[in-house]
Amino acid sequence: MEVRYLLTSFARRRWHIASLVPIERFTAATGATLEPAELAKAQVLLEDISALVVSFTGRDFQWHADAEITVWEPNFWSVPLPWSVRPVHAVKKVTCNSEPVTAYKYEAGEVRATEYPWLGPVTVTLDYGYQAVPADVQAVVLVETLARFNSEPGIAQEQIGDILTGFRSSIPTLSRDARRALRRYRQSVGVIRL
Secondary structure, X not given: XXXXXXXXXXXXXXXXXXXXXXXXXXXXXXXXXXXXXXHHHHHHHHHHHHHHHHHHHOOOOOEEEEEEEEEEOOOOXXXXXXXXXXXXXXXXXXXXXXXXXXXXXXXXOEEEEOOOOOOXXXXXXXXXXXXXXXXXXXXXXXXXXXHHHOOOOOOOEEEEOOEEEEEOOOOOOOOHHHHHHHHHHOOOOOOOOO
């Protein structure tokens, strides 16, 4: 059985990843007054690192009120929610074939029917996400951005005299420490129901 998801609240927005850390926090962390060109560079870096974090974790760390998720061809007794829809704060409404459903419960990432099976498309209206970006996620974005702020893009190594002063990938990636810190926000195990 194939489960297809339609996140209708996302379909109405452009796919632009906003910075997970405000530029003011970055400037405070540098301890210096930044010129307009440096502020622009910092903003771009914050957005790029934020996009890497969102891509790595599968979550956007934003608040989604009254989001609608429609599942076509659901399991007859449960609707598994996508991993990106975490944490769930409230399941507000469930409809099946556009008819309201009152006999359901939410547990362990699934909305389950409690009286009779669902036949047809199921739409779940819920609140999920983060009202504020978690502090550890902000710290990762800030540290990764600060590490790249004073380096030239595309330079893999630099040599001064006989001394090799650095080596880093010219392809933007998260460091091993950043990936380790973000691991708890990433899906690591999946369940397949037969």
